[in-house]
Amino acid sequence: MNFGLLFTLAARGLRRNRRRSLITIAGIAFGLGLMSLSNNIGYGSHQDMVKSAVGLMAGHIVVQHADYQDEPRAERVVANSGQIASSLAAAMPEATVLRRINLEGLLLSPLSSTAVGLRAVQPEAEAMVIDLDDRIVEGEWLKADDADAIILGQLLAERLSVGLGDKVVFMSQVGDRDVDSRLFRVRGMFRTGSPEIDGMSAIVNLEPAQELLPETDPATLVAVHLPDDRQTADQTVLARQLVPDPGLAVMAWQEAIPDIVAFVELDSAYSDAMWLVLGVIVALGVVNTVLMSVMERVREFGVMMAIGMKPRQLAAMVLMEGMVLGLIGAAIGLALGTLATWPLMHYGLDLSEMYGGESIEAGGVPLSLVLYPEIDTARLVVYPFIGVLFAVLASLYPAWKVTGLQPVQAIRHQ
Amino acid sequence: MSIVSVRNLRREYTQGAFTVHALRGVDLDIAAGEFTALMGPSGSGKTTLLNLIGGLDEPTAGEITVDGQDLSRMKAGDRSELRLRRLGFVFQSYNLIPVLSAVENTEFVLMLRGESAANRRQRAMETLAAVGLKGMEHRRPSELSGGQQQRVAVARAIAGEPALVLADEPTANLDSTTGHELIELMQRLNRERGLTFVFATHDPKVMEAARRVVRLEDGQIASDERKGS
Structure with missing residues (x-):
């Protein structure tokens, strides 16, 4: 009809x-x-x-130890991370490639101590993909040549009763190694507004944190930040070709942060x-x-x-x-x-x-x-x-x- | 040649514990080109007979052949198709589709047949002119008088050039002058186009105009008179 x-x-x-x-x-x-x-x-x-x-926890593409997703233990690192990052950066010139270390441990001040999540980063690259450098409320963002610098969440600084220039010690045990420690000096404080993050996060340069880990030039992850998320699938394929090591996992962000x-x-x-x-x-x-x-x-x-x-x-x-x-x-x-x-x-x-x-x-x-x-x-x-x-x-x-x-x-x- | 052939037609209705015998064995033949009135008092079975000939109802027993097709053996879908292609209906209350204009009502059957827009519109306009409604083609039923609406109903019934037009009390809701004009219109269409008309009616004027009058009483044919024969 x-x-x-x-x-x-x-x-x-x-x-x-x-x-x-x-x-x-x-x-x-x-x-x-x-x-x-x-x-x-x-x-x-x-x-x-x-x-x-993607900015804070991963990247559009993430290279990690093959078993890290199953159980994120500190000793499960990417060895020779600098080399891997360089080869990825060369193949993807528009991308920002960076390395991070995530460590859990105890942060001690003369008056107090508390459990923290330590994040070791490359300050300049990190500032390009997250906005923590814009959230500094006291002091300044990390400088790459300041190996002793530590940036604390504002609430964490209050809990430890520390201010700018004060010393804090980070203690951590990685795998079967002895408990290790590293002294840092407070250079800045940030505030995200989230009590969980502001009260438990500290940020340092990559190199001093590497001293606490096994392997040569280690990192918890190598992250590739692409200019457009729509490139993720194709570039992940390329990244897998560049990082063929079976001991490493090359993942798109959907696999790297499944909880999100x-x-x-x-x-x-x-x-x-x-x-x-x-x-x-x-x-x-x-x-x-x-x-x-x-x-x-x-x-x-x-x-x-x-x-x-x-x-x-x-x-x-x-x-x-x-x-x-x-x-x-x-x-x-x-x-x-x-x-x-x-x-x-x-x-x-x-x-x-x-x-x-x-x-x-x-x-x-x-x-x-x-x-x-x-x-x-x-x-x-x-x-x-x-x-x-x-x-x-x-x-x-x-x-x-x-x-x-x-x-x-x-x-x-x- | 008979366009309608009815043999031993029975129609019974059950109303509660009672069985109503609306038709009690009717035999009737209507030839092509006839102008036939089915007369009789209320309850005599004339509308039932008209509905059965039109394939709107199913008989309890008996045979109905319309335009060579045996209705008693047809499925509902096939009877719909027969009504669409070969029959035209005119009802007592005009029963136009209120949201369609006169020309849209007239071409409705042609639309259902799937005819092209240009062709059906031209035929509908010509048919409306033939029933005296030139200039009123785009009026809605609510903008037409009762007589004009019934003319549209006639136009709708004949636009598809059916083999048979069935009209149930077509003049009942019209005043005598308008009713008379409508009868003359249908007489003219019968005469000029050779259309076969069968009416169920009480109206004496229709009886006068009809060339054949079939009287029904208590569901049976009481008389069958042909004029001028």
């Missing part, structure tokens, strides 16, 4: 009771608009989280489940509208059947009504969601009042409490389909009712 005729009948049919149709369209538009806005906020915060995690990936997936799945519930509620509204519209036109359907329209064609017409409702509602909903997202993309959504802080920690990553939504283009395409699909599914029952009509009884229907 002519698609244009079905569409005309459906669209004009919906105009018969404009108020009812408009209320249903408003319901679909509101639901989808809210879903779109919420998803954009979630997507923005997930992107922010992944970006922070799982967190994002779980959070997205939870949101989707919530929206599914809302979708069902909106769909019930569509069922009501289409069913009412059908029940009011039983006689008309009887006449249509009498003049030769088949039940399946009538059902298609009813489904088309649901589709038209869904299409209009989806179009308005997406426009609303995008319009509401727009100002937030520029000015942000400030949740700091609600949470009472500057940032929160999730999976070891500090997240800003000012959320900047991003338009999730992949879902932007999917949402209209979801809206229309729900509306069409909601019209299945009314459409099925129509197929059961008998022409003679339907024509007599008052």
Whole structure:
């Protein structure tokens, strides 16, 4: 049957009771608009989280000891890390390649001691991929030639009762080696706003930390930061060719920080489940509208059947009504969601009042409490389909009712 | 040649504990080009007979052949197809599709048949002109009088050039002048186009105009008169 005729009948049919149709369209538009806005906020915060995690904890590509992911023990290092970093940097000139050491141990001051996560870095390269150097609240960021320098989280400095220029000793035991220690002098303090990070993190230069580890020129990881995440898959293949050592693992960030990936997936799945519930509620509204519209036109359907329209064609017409409702509602909903997202993309959504802080920690990553939504283009395409699909599914029952009509009884229907 | 052939047609309805015998063994032949009125009091079975001939209802027993096809052996989908291709219907309450204009109502059957837009629009316009509605093609049913709506219904019934037009009390909701005009219109279409009309009616004017009057009483044919023969 002519698609244009079905569409005309459906669209004009919906105009018969404009108020009812408009209320249903408003319901679909509101639901989808809210879903779109919420998803954009979630997507923005997930992107922010992944970006922070990639910067802080990994890189787009990570080279680590093959067993480090199974159990991150300090002695599981990448030996000759400088050579590996150089070969990767030569093959990927646009990338930033850096090395890090992560060590857990005890930090002692004359007045106190506390457990810390020590992070040893190459200061200049590190400053290019994370913003900790911008979060210095006292003193200054690390200098590459200052082997004794240590930067402490502000809260950690308070716990140890130390200030700029004070001495602290880091103690750690790596593998079967004896407990080893190294003296550092406080050169700066940073503040991320996350109590977990500010209270437990210390940063030093790579070389002094290497003294605490076995192997030649060791590092916990060699990280490659690419200018665009979309290059990750291809460049990971290249990196695997450059680092063929079976004792080392070359991973894309998705493998290197699986907890973050799982967190994002779980959070997205939870949101989707919530929206599914809302979708069902909106769909019930569509069922009501289409069913009412059908029940009011039983006689008309009887006449249509009498003049030769088949039940399946009538059902298609009813489904088309649901589709038209869904299409209009989806179009308005997406426009609303995008319009509401727009100002937030520029000015942000400030949740700091609600949470009472500057940032929160999730999976070891500090997240800003000012959320900047991003338009999730992949879902932007999917949402209209979801809206229309729900509306069409909601019209299945009314459409099925129509197929059961008998022409003679339907024509007599008052 | 008979366009309609009915043999020993029975239709029974069950209403609670009762069985209503709407038709009790009707035999009837209608030739192509006839202008036939089925008359009779309410409950005599004329609308039931019309519905059965139109394939809108299924008989309890008996045979119905329309345009050479045995309706009693056809599935619902095939009966729909027969109605679409070979039959036209005019109802008492006009029963136009309110959201479509006069010309869209008229071309509706042609759309269902899948005819091209240009062809069906031209035929619908010509048919509306033939029933005296030139200039009113784009009005919605709500913008037309009862008589004009029934003319659109006639146009819709004949636009597809059916073998048979079935009309159930087509003048019942019209005043006498408009009803008379509608009968004249259908007479003219019968005369000029050779269309076969079968009416179920109470209206004496239709009876006067009909060339054949079949009277039904209690579900049986009481008389069958042909005029001028």
